[in-house]
Amino acid sequence: MAADLGLYLRRAHRTLTDGLYTTLTRTTLLLGRSLPLRRSGKLSRAVLGRLQAADRWIAWVRERREGTLIWVHAASVGETLAAVPVVARMQAAEPELCFILSYSSPSAAEWVVPKLFEKADYLPPDDPKILNRIFSALRPAAILFSRGDLWPNLVKVSSLHEIPAIVVGGSVSPESLRLRQPAKSWLRRVYSRLDFVSAVSRPDASRFMELGVRPGRIAVTGDPRHDYTIERPVRLDQVRPFVQWAAGDPVIVAGSTDATDEQLVLKAFSLVSERRPGLKLVLVPHEPRRAREISPALSASALWTGEPAIPAGARIVVVGKLGLLADLYLIAAVAHVGGGFKRSGVHSVVEPAAFGIPVTFGPNYGNSPDAEAMLQAGGAVSVPRPGSAAELATRWLAWLEQPAAAVDAGRRNRKVLKQGSADISARAVLEIIRSRALHTLQR
Structure with missing residues (x-):
């Protein structure tokens, strides 16, 4: 009897909650049809x-x-x-x-x-x-x-x-x-x-x-998102100005960055440039509107928002246009992915991995199984603290000065994605x- 009563109560509860959800849905429909809505x-x-x-x-x-x-x-x-x-x-x-x-x-x-x-x-x-x-x-x-x-x-x-x-x-x-x-x-x-x-x-x-x-x-x-990223055709017409600007020099692409990432990346870039004066940097803030705030404060930099050419004298390009980051990794020798110093965690590391590039990011990567897999595979490095510019520079230099090691790290990252999902x-x-x-x- 007690078991039957328990079953009855559970069924009654499910019926009540299902009915409440449907009632709320229909109420929303009625409000949507009757209230004036801003189409914008x-x-x-x-x-x-x-x-x-x-x-x-x-x-x-x-x-x-x-x-x-x-x-x-x-x-x-x-x-x-x-x-x-x-x-x-x-x-x-x-x-x-x-x-x-x-x-x-x-x-x-x-x-x-x-x-x-x-x-x-x-x-x-x-x-x-x-x-x-x-x-x-x-x-x-x-x-x-x-x-x-x-x-x-x-x-x-x-x-x-x-x-x-x-x-x-x-x-x-x-x-x-x-x-x-x-x-x-x-x-x-x-x-x-x-x-x-x-x-x-x-x-x-x-x-x-x-x-x-x-x-x-x-x-x-x-x-299966990995398969899409690997198979996606690169929009060469979009990145041509960057290919011409790079002119064969090594480029670090720092994507989806916030202020903490940018301070770290710029310090590390300065340190590496002492040994590799031809090095160039592409900085792509997570919020493109911030690009106009960042660029004026940097020497030898250019703001890019879609122009057909980039000034040849620029060593740093700050990108203020949406939707280009995935293709920009094409020109990268090394990539840094932002977000890893925020509680919400690192942004997508899949795009640079698809190009077979070694990657760095901050310590908060638990939100990304891809980042964890790349670390385990040996294709990525996590920077422990925002003040670790010297450590980040050392890692970048190791990859830049040992191309075989960089190729191996990138190959490991790409292998993480190629699982046939x-x-x-x-x-x-x-x-x-x-x-x-x-x-x-x-x-």
Whole structure:
């Protein structure tokens, strides 16, 4: 009797919380339709975009080509790019597959979506009634979540329609609020409905299981974002002024820097320049607007915001333009990645690693499995303190004066990325789709 009562109470609690979430979603919808929203605001654009997304998706069904539909969902641009290598391999293996993309962020709405996707639009509101209409119209063979932007009712409705819900490149930050109560208990049923998770790392896999994913439905496959970064074509037209300016001299590229990184890098650069007078530095602040503040204070420097040429006499170039850093690592002999002196941790080290470059960064790298793997592989060095300019200079000099050691360190970094994650993930997803299709035919 007590066990039955406990089961009843748990079910009642789940029904209540599910109902409360759906009620809040519908209330937000009503407010979004009735309140005047500023179309210029990011949040407003996202709300407006999602409100009418269902009608646009259903209208598109009449235009779509024949083929098995795979629905990919990503929060924004970065998550979409992580899914691209998996989608490309699936399409190469099964050309009849038709991929569509939904997103949550207005940043993705303003982006040129890869041609792999035949349709891209906002994710409709997370309302079961709306989602049932969408699934009935689209009839996808599977829904893939890139990284893990899961919406409770979207996962639930896909399960009710017997459509596999799969996470590719799955990652859960140890600081995620999803791992804290009461969210953790409520989300457990959402995660338990997932058919498969390809996790980036073992710690990520453990966190997914902690959230409710069944152990037999998860595998550590590595990060498909690595495949994208390695395979991404370099925009040579964008970096040509820097190639001409470098003129064969060694260049250190310091990317995504903050003030602490910049002080350290500039001191180390000055020390190394005493031994290597031809050395040049490219400084790319994490916030491009700061470039105009940094450049005037430096001698023999130039501010670059997109000009066709860089002054030949400049030894330091401060970049004040967004979106170029990943390509700038092309000219680097050594890279320094910023953020490692902040509590939030180091920024992305994947881009310099893709070019086979040795890397340095600050001591706070626990947020980045890639940085940890590069350290273990011997391709990167962590600088312990903001005042360690002499230590940083010594490390840079060792790589600059021993090219074979620098090449070896860079090769180790690139090897960290080349784990074949996209291939493994694509094969796993295709196997699930084929198995589900066969099961449906046999019923």
